[in-house]
Amino acid sequence: MAKINQNYLKLPGSYLFSEVARRISAYSAAHPGANIIRLSIGDVTQPLAPSVVEAMRRAVDEMGTAEGFRGYGPEQGYDFLRQAIAQNDYQARGVHMDPREIFVSDGAKSDCGNIGDIFGTDNVVAVCDPVYPVYVDTNAMAGRAGEYQERLGRWSRLVYMPCVEENGFAPAPPKEKADIIYLCFPNNPTGAVAGREQLKAWVDYANANGSVILYDSAYEAFITQEDIPHSIFEIEGARTCAIEFRSFSKTAGFTGNRCAYTVVPMELERDGASLNALWNRRQSTKFNGVPYVVQRGAAAVYTPQGREQTRAAIAYYQKNAQVIRDGLADAGLQTFGGVNAPYIWLKTPGGMGSWEFFDLMLDRANVASTPGAGFGPSGEGYVRLTAFGGAQATAEAVERIKSAL
Numbered sequence: 001m002a003k004i005n006q007n008y009l010k011l012p013g014s015y016l017f018s019e020v021a022r023r024i025s026a027y028s029a030a031h032p033g034a035n036i037i038r039l040s041i042g043d044v045t046q047p048l049a050p051s052v053v054e055a056m057r058r059a060v061d062e063m064g065t066a067e068g069f070r071g072y073g074p075e076q077g078y079d080f081l082r083q084a085i086a087q088n089d090y091q092a093r094g095v096h097m098d099p100r101e102i103f104v105s106d107g108a109k110s111d112c113g114n115i116g117d118i119f120g121t122d123n124v125v126a127v128c129d130p131v132y133p134v135y136v137d138t139n140a141m142a143g144r145a146g147e148y149q150e151r152l153g154r155w156s157r158l159v160y161m162p163c164v165e166e167n168g169f170a171p172a173p174p175k176e177k178a179d180i181i182y183l184c185f186p187n188n189p190t191g192a193v194a195g196r197e198q199l200k201a202w203v204d205y206a207n208a209n210g211s212v213i214l215y216d217s218a219y220e221a222f223i224t225q226e227d228i229p230h231s232i233f234e235i236e237g238a239r240t241c242a243i244e245f246r247s248f249s250k251t252a253g254f255t256g257n258r259c260a261y262t263v264v265p266m267e268l269e270r271d272g273a274s275l276n277a278l279w280n281r282r283q284s285t286k287f288n289g290v291p292y293v294v295q296r297g298a299a300a301v302y303t304p305q306g307r308e309q310t311r312a313a314i315a316y317y318q319k320n321a322q323v324i325r326d327g328l329a330d331a332g333l334q335t336f337g338g339v340n341a342p343y344i345w346l347k348t349p350g351g352m353g354s355w356e357f358f359d360l361m362l363d364r365a366n367v368a369s370t371p372g373a374g375f376g377p378s379g380e381g382y383v384r385l386t387a388f389g390g391a392q393a394t395a396e397a398v399e400r401i402k403s404a405l
């Protein structure tokens with residue numbers, strides 16, 4: 001008889017965003033006609049930049065000709081895109097990067113989960129708390145998380161690093177020894193950022209302990225403060241201890257297009273093996289690359305017009321974030337984030353539980369949020385709002401929350 005991966009049976013009910021969607025659907029079914037504004041999942045709403053659309057159209061036309069047709073592409077991504085990424089996202093910011101260190105993929109979510117394939121199951125994994133649930137759930141699936149402790153809302157073998165108001169939602173390296181460390185800045189869900197010195201402490205810790213930092217910078221395009229690093233590789237020493245994940249999803253509205261990349265430096269070795277070579281082996285075995293048309297669209301993001309147009313979409317979302325922050329502050333609510341990130345971390349009033357506040361907002365204001373407790377125990381007492389909605393709907397959601405309270 002086939003044996004299943006028993007680790008899946010240890011996972012709590014459902015993935016956070018599926019559970020939120022389920023509750024919204026149940027509410028809609030019970031209240032037909034309710035006009036729910038979704039500030040829950042971080043999904044973009046603005047159309048693709050015209051330069052991206054144009055580049056994709058041209059690529060489709062090419063594929064329809066005998067000369068331009070392409071079959072399987074390189075699993076690591078086409079050179080034109082790897083080079084554009086290395087040049088624009090790194091070299092232009094003074095960071096050394098070889099295109100061979102860039103692996104184009106179909107999403108930062110998939111890569112953050114798949115990267116676990118190249119690590120042993122006996123590693124000690126450290127995660128922020130609250131945290132993007134993909135890091136936790138994928139480690140649980142791989143058997144690295146131990147047992148789920150329902151009462152505590154934690155996994156027995158994971159090291160949780162509380163990200164709370166007192167530490168500005170950015171933890172310092174733990175006292176325990178962690179082998180694999182997930183960091184995400186600008187942070188999902190709190191919207192916090194880490195400064196150069198904070199990241200340097202992490203890089204030094206990782207190099208001293210032989211740890212690997214898995215750095216998710218999917219939201220770097222939302223950084224507004226000059227001195228905040230966009231990449232872990234802006235920090236000296238990171239090339240020997242870090243892997244970075246980036247995405248076109250939030251930067252260029254590609255959530256429905258699927259294009260991202262992972263950077264694995266040539267210098268990164270553990271157990272005498274090159275992690276770049278291992279990831280290359282993993283990707284070329286299990287992944288057949290991102291469609292040519294999509295990669296052409298992604299490359300158009302780096303043209304002068306593409307850059308201008310995608311910046312305009314980001315500015316649109318940044319304005320939404322400000323509307324949410326200002327509106328909720330007017331209502332006497334305390335918020336964090338939303339300055340260098342598209343997420344606003346709202347402290348629930350009167351110490352209300354996250355799910356309780358989620359239900360209250362859904363019912364009284366018809367506004368959907370994401371309960372902070374779903375991101376980890378330290379998220380209790382918060383909800384996350386996203387700035388990725390339409391401007392009008394966002395402004396209305398804020399007004400509704402104000403009147404509901």
Ligand code: MLT
Pocket residue numbers: 040041042043109132188
């Ligand atoms: C979120 O809402 O946290 C994101 O949309 C999830 C993701 O990017 O996978």
